[in-house]
Amino acid sequence: MPAQDGPRVSIRFARPTDGPRCAEIFLLGRRAAFPWHPEDRFGLNDYYDCVEGEEILVAEVDSRAAESVIVGFISVDVAERFIHNLFIDPLWRGRGIGSALLREALSLLQGSAELTCAARNEAARAFYEHNGWTPVLSAGLGEVDPLVVYRKSAL
Numbered sequence: 001m002p003a004q005d006g007p008r009v010s011i012r013f014a015r016p017t018d019g020p021r022c023a024e025i026f027l028l029g030r031r032a033a034f035p036w037h038p039e040d041r042f043g044l045n046d047y048y049d050c051v052e053g054e055e056i057l058v059a060e061v062d063s064r065a066a067e068s069v070i071v072g073f074i075s076v077d078v079a080e081r082f083i084h085n086l087f088i089d090p091l092w093r094g095r096g097i098g099s100a101l102l103r104e105a106l107s108l109l110q111g112s113a114e115l116t117c118a119a120r121n122e123a124a125r126a127f128y129e130h131n132g133w134t135p136v137l138s139a140g141l142g143e144v145d146p147l148v149v150y151r152k153s154a155l
Contacts, residue, residue: 007061007062008061008062009059009060009061009062009071009095009097009100010059010060010062010068011057011058011059011100012057012058012060013055013056013057014056014057014058014073018056018058018070018073019047019048020044021069021070022047022051022056022058022070022073022087023046023047023048024044025070025071025072025073025087025088025089026044026046026050026073026085026087027042027044027046027047028087028089028090029087029088029089029090030042030046032090033118033121033124034118034121034145050075050084050085051084051085053077054075054076054077054078054084055075055076055077055078055108056073056076057073057074057076057104057105057108058070058072058073059071059088059097059100059101061092070089071089071091071092071097072086072087072088072092072097072098072101073085073086073087073101074101074102074104074105076105076108076109076113078108078109081109081111081112081113081114082113082114082115083102083105083113083114084115086098086102086115088101098127098131099131102131106152111153112151112152112153113151113152114150114151115128115133115149115150116147116149116150117147117148117150118145118146118147119138119145119147119148120145120146128150129150131152132152133150133151133152134150134151134152135148135149135150136149136150136151137149
């Protein structure tokens with residue numbers, strides 16, 4: 001998938017060697033998405049716990065250098081038909097990468113899927129709704145991080 005400004009973006013299944021870069025994106029993304037939490041609440045190793053047992057797809061940009069660069073990832077619990085994590089490097093947001101990862105995850109699931117989003121994360125909620133996800137339930141409204149459950153059928 002070519003991005004608007006030229007670099008070629010491809011999506012593939014993650015390899016074990018992709019873990020450190022995905023963990024970095026996860027850490028940066030969580031700190032940005034949850035500014036109401038202290039930064040030290042999140043750590044690099046959180047990534048490995050949060051994606052254990054899931055299929056992970058990465059978005060990779062051809063940097064025209066010796067190596068491509070991972071700019072985002074999505075993790076999917078195939079058995080539960082649930083998209084657990086979607087994070088894009090802040091420098092690469094707004095280029096259609098998150099939408100492409102969502103489409104690929106839905107294709108992998110070959111049917112409907114659900115995901116949750118922090119109710120307070122207005123930017124992420126707008127992104128999901130722009131991509132055709134429908135809010136179906138608000139959960140944990142009395143909690144610090146209430147969630148909204150979204151659902152969508154495969155294309």
